[in-house]
Amino acid sequence: MKPTLNRRDFLRNLVLLGISGLAVGTLLPKIMKKKESGLLWQINPDKCIQCGRCATDCVLEQSAVKAFHSFPICGYCRLCGGYFQPDAPRLDTGAENQLCPTGALKRKFIEEPYYEYSIDERLCIACGRCAKGCTDFGNGSLYLQVRQDLCLKCNECSIAKVCPSGAFVRVSSESPYLIKGRDEQKS
Numbered sequence: 001m002k003p004t005l006n007r008r009d010f011l012r013n014l015v016l017l018g019i020s021g022l023a024v025g026t027l028l029p030k031i032m033k034k035k036e037s038g039l040l041w042q043i044n045p046d047k048c049i050q051c052g053r054c055a056t057d058c059v060l061e062q063s064a065v066k067a068f069h070s071f072p073i074c075g076y077c078r079l080c081g082g083y084f085q086p087d088a089p090r091l092d093t094g095a096e097n098q099l100c101p102t103g104a105l106k107r108k109f110i111e112e113p114y115y116e117y118s119i120d121e122r123l124c125i126a127c128g129r130c131a132k133g134c135t136d137f138g139n140g141s142l143y144l145q146v147r148q149d150l151c152l153k154c155n156e157c158s159i160a161k162v163c164p165s166g167a168f169v170r171v172s173s174e175s176p177y178l179i180k181g182r183d184e185q186k187s
Protein backbone atom coordinates (compact mmCIF):
# COMPACT_ATOMS: atom_id res chain seq x y z
CA MET A 1 0.00 0.00 0.00
CA LYS A 2 1.26 3.47 -0.81
CA PRO A 3 2.35 5.28 2.36
CA THR A 4 0.41 8.21 3.79
CA LEU A 5 1.68 11.44 2.30
CA ASN A 6 3.71 13.47 4.73
CA ARG A 7 1.79 16.72 4.29
CA ARG A 8 3.09 18.33 7.46
CA ASP A 9 6.69 17.78 6.40
CA PHE A 10 5.91 19.12 2.96
CA LEU A 11 4.47 22.37 4.33
CA ARG A 12 7.28 22.64 6.82
CA ASN A 13 9.74 22.53 3.93
CA LEU A 14 8.19 25.72 2.66
CA VAL A 15 8.76 27.68 5.82
CA LEU A 16 11.90 26.33 7.46
CA LEU A 17 14.78 28.71 7.04
CA GLY A 18 17.70 26.29 6.99
CA ILE A 19 20.11 29.02 5.98
CA SER A 20 22.88 28.55 8.48
CA GLY A 21 25.25 27.25 5.82
CA LEU A 22 24.67 30.13 3.46
CA ALA A 23 27.43 32.63 3.02
CA VAL A 24 25.83 36.03 2.67
CA GLY A 25 28.89 38.12 3.39
CA THR A 26 30.07 38.26 -0.21
CA LEU A 27 27.05 39.90 -1.78
CA LEU A 28 27.62 42.16 -4.69
CA PRO A 29 27.48 45.78 -3.58
CA LYS A 30 25.20 47.05 -6.30
CA ILE A 31 22.25 44.85 -5.51
CA MET A 32 19.03 46.74 -5.98
CA LYS A 33 16.24 45.47 -3.80
CA LYS A 34 12.62 45.80 -4.73
CA LYS A 35 11.43 47.26 -1.44
CA GLU A 36 7.88 48.35 -2.05
CA SER A 37 6.70 46.00 -4.75
CA GLY A 38 4.44 43.10 -3.90
CA LEU A 39 6.03 41.12 -6.73
CA LEU A 40 8.68 38.47 -6.18
CA TRP A 41 10.82 36.34 -8.46
CA GLN A 42 9.81 32.72 -8.82
CA ILE A 43 10.38 29.77 -11.15
CA ASN A 44 7.59 28.34 -13.23
CA PRO A 45 8.36 24.62 -12.84
CA ASP A 46 6.51 23.84 -16.05
CA LYS A 47 8.97 26.00 -18.02
CA CYS A 48 12.23 25.19 -16.25
CA ILE A 49 14.53 22.94 -18.28
CA GLN A 50 17.07 22.46 -15.43
CA CYS A 51 19.87 24.09 -17.41
CA GLY A 52 22.13 24.65 -14.39
CA ARG A 53 22.20 28.47 -14.50
CA CYS A 54 20.28 28.70 -11.23
CA ALA A 55 23.36 27.26 -9.53
CA THR A 56 25.85 29.60 -11.17
CA ASP A 57 24.13 32.92 -11.81
CA CYS A 58 22.53 34.02 -8.54
CA VAL A 59 24.31 36.98 -6.91
CA LEU A 60 24.47 35.00 -3.69
CA GLU A 61 27.49 32.77 -3.16
CA GLN A 62 25.08 29.86 -2.66
CA SER A 63 22.02 30.30 -4.82
CA ALA A 64 18.68 31.40 -3.39
CA VAL A 65 17.16 28.69 -5.58
CA LYS A 66 16.63 25.29 -3.96
CA ALA A 67 15.20 21.97 -4.95
CA PHE A 68 11.68 21.40 -3.68
CA HIS A 69 9.83 18.15 -3.36
CA SER A 70 6.10 17.81 -3.86
CA PHE A 71 5.20 14.79 -1.75
CA PRO A 72 1.60 14.63 -3.04
CA ILE A 73 2.77 13.82 -6.56
CA CYS A 74 5.84 11.72 -5.70
CA GLY A 75 5.64 8.01 -6.50
CA TYR A 76 7.92 7.12 -3.56
CA CYS A 77 9.80 5.10 -6.16
CA ARG A 78 12.42 2.52 -5.27
CA LEU A 79 14.23 3.42 -8.48
CA CYS A 80 14.09 7.23 -8.33
CA GLY A 81 15.32 9.00 -11.47
CA GLY A 82 16.12 12.06 -9.38
CA TYR A 83 18.18 10.20 -6.82
CA PHE A 84 20.18 7.61 -8.75
CA GLN A 85 22.81 7.97 -11.41
CA PRO A 86 21.49 6.41 -14.65
CA ASP A 87 24.27 3.80 -14.44
CA ALA A 88 24.25 3.39 -10.67
CA PRO A 89 26.04 0.17 -9.75
CA ARG A 90 23.59 -0.48 -6.90
CA LEU A 91 20.26 0.96 -5.75
CA ASP A 92 21.45 2.02 -2.33
CA THR A 93 22.62 5.20 -0.66
CA GLY A 94 26.27 4.82 -1.66
CA ALA A 95 27.68 8.16 -2.84
CA GLU A 96 28.76 6.57 -6.14
CA ASN A 97 25.11 5.79 -6.92
CA GLN A 98 23.73 9.28 -6.28
CA LEU A 99 22.97 11.95 -8.86
CA CYS A 100 23.13 14.83 -6.39
CA PRO A 101 26.71 16.19 -6.26
CA THR A 102 26.41 17.36 -2.65
CA GLY A 103 24.38 14.60 -1.01
CA ALA A 104 21.51 17.05 -0.42
CA LEU A 105 18.85 14.60 -1.55
CA LYS A 106 18.13 12.11 1.22
CA ARG A 107 16.52 8.68 0.82
CA LYS A 108 14.56 6.90 3.56
CA PHE A 109 12.96 3.46 3.40
CA ILE A 110 9.23 3.52 4.21
CA GLU A 111 7.94 0.05 3.37
CA GLU A 112 8.57 -2.27 0.45
CA PRO A 113 8.79 -1.01 -2.27
CA TYR A 114 8.44 2.65 -1.18
CA TYR A 115 11.09 5.21 -0.32
CA GLU A 116 10.75 8.83 0.76
CA TYR A 117 13.04 11.50 -0.67
CA SER A 118 13.72 14.81 1.04
CA ILE A 119 16.10 17.71 0.56
CA ASP A 120 18.66 19.13 2.96
CA GLU A 121 18.52 22.71 1.73
CA ARG A 122 21.76 23.66 3.46
CA LEU A 123 23.54 21.38 0.98
CA CYS A 124 21.48 22.14 -2.12
CA ILE A 125 23.33 24.24 -4.71
CA ALA A 126 20.41 24.37 -7.19
CA CYS A 127 22.18 22.38 -9.90
CA GLY A 128 18.81 20.93 -10.91
CA ARG A 129 20.11 17.42 -11.59
CA CYS A 130 17.54 15.81 -9.33
CA ALA A 131 14.74 17.83 -10.92
CA LYS A 132 15.88 16.82 -14.40
CA GLY A 133 16.17 13.16 -13.46
CA CYS A 134 12.76 13.14 -11.81
CA THR A 135 11.15 15.01 -14.71
CA ASP A 136 12.72 12.78 -17.37
CA PHE A 137 12.01 9.45 -15.69
CA GLY A 138 9.40 10.06 -12.99
CA ASN A 139 6.55 12.24 -11.87
CA GLY A 140 8.41 15.55 -11.83
CA SER A 141 7.85 15.89 -8.11
CA LEU A 142 11.36 17.32 -7.65
CA TYR A 143 11.72 20.84 -9.05
CA LEU A 144 13.40 24.16 -8.39
CA GLN A 145 11.95 27.17 -6.55
CA VAL A 146 13.35 30.50 -5.36
CA ARG A 147 13.40 30.46 -1.57
CA GLN A 148 11.90 33.83 -0.75
CA ASP A 149 13.51 33.91 2.68
CA LEU A 150 16.93 33.71 1.02
CA CYS A 151 16.33 35.74 -2.13
CA LEU A 152 17.55 39.36 -2.08
CA LYS A 153 14.73 40.36 -4.42
CA CYS A 154 17.09 42.01 -6.86
CA ASN A 155 15.29 44.40 -9.14
CA GLU A 156 16.90 42.61 -12.08
CA CYS A 157 17.41 38.99 -11.10
CA SER A 158 20.71 37.84 -12.62
CA ILE A 159 19.30 34.37 -13.18
CA ALA A 160 16.18 35.67 -14.88
CA LYS A 161 18.42 37.55 -17.32
CA VAL A 162 20.11 34.34 -18.49
CA CYS A 163 17.32 31.79 -18.04
CA PRO A 164 17.03 30.13 -21.47
CA SER A 165 13.40 29.10 -21.11
CA GLY A 166 11.69 32.15 -19.62
CA ALA A 167 10.96 30.20 -16.47
CA PHE A 168 11.71 33.11 -14.14
CA VAL A 169 8.51 35.07 -13.56
CA ARG A 170 7.15 37.67 -11.15
CA VAL A 171 4.57 36.40 -8.67
CA SER A 172 2.51 38.09 -5.99
CA SER A 173 3.98 38.16 -2.49
CA GLU A 174 0.65 36.73 -1.38
CA SER A 175 1.37 33.57 -3.36
CA PRO A 176 5.16 33.43 -3.45
CA TYR A 177 5.63 29.79 -4.53
CA LEU A 178 4.51 27.96 -7.65
CA ILE A 179 3.88 24.64 -5.95
CA LYS A 180 3.30 21.53 -7.95
CA GLY A 181 0.54 19.36 -6.55
CA ARG A 182 -1.22 22.30 -4.89
CA ASP A 183 -4.62 21.11 -6.12
CA GLU A 184 -3.97 17.65 -4.70
CA GLN A 185 -3.16 19.18 -1.32
CA LYS A 186 -6.58 20.83 -1.13
CA SER A 187 -8.49 17.71 -2.07
Ligand code: SF4
Pocket residue numbers: 066067099100101102103104105119123124125126127128129130131
Ligand atom coordinates in the same frame (compact mmCIF):
# COMPACT_ATOMS: atom_id res chain seq x y z
S1 SF4 B 1 20.79 17.46 -7.27
FE1 SF4 B 1 21.29 19.66 -7.27
S2 SF4 B 1 19.27 20.68 -7.13
FE2 SF4 B 1 18.97 18.52 -6.50
S3 SF4 B 1 19.18 18.51 -4.24
FE3 SF4 B 1 21.21 18.05 -5.12
S4 SF4 B 1 22.25 20.06 -5.26
FE4 SF4 B 1 20.03 20.45 -5.01
Ligand code: SF4
Pocket residue numbers: 041057058059060063064065146150151152153154155156157158159160
Ligand atom coordinates in the same frame (compact mmCIF):
# COMPACT_ATOMS: atom_id res chain seq x y z
S1 SF4 C 1 16.60 37.93 -7.30
FE1 SF4 C 1 18.81 38.00 -6.79
S2 SF4 C 1 19.05 36.73 -4.93
FE2 SF4 C 1 17.02 36.24 -5.84
S3 SF4 C 1 17.38 34.44 -7.14
FE3 SF4 C 1 17.61 36.27 -8.46
S4 SF4 C 1 19.82 36.79 -8.39
FE4 SF4 C 1 19.40 35.36 -6.69
Ligand code: SF4
Pocket residue numbers: 043047048049050051052053054128144159162163164165166167168
Ligand atom coordinates in the same frame (compact mmCIF):
# COMPACT_ATOMS: atom_id res chain seq x y z
S1 SF4 D 1 17.97 29.31 -15.39
FE1 SF4 D 1 15.79 28.89 -15.93
S2 SF4 D 1 15.80 26.92 -17.08
FE2 SF4 D 1 17.81 27.12 -16.04
S3 SF4 D 1 17.55 25.97 -14.10
FE3 SF4 D 1 17.07 28.16 -13.66
S4 SF4 D 1 14.81 28.40 -13.96
FE4 SF4 D 1 15.45 26.43 -14.90
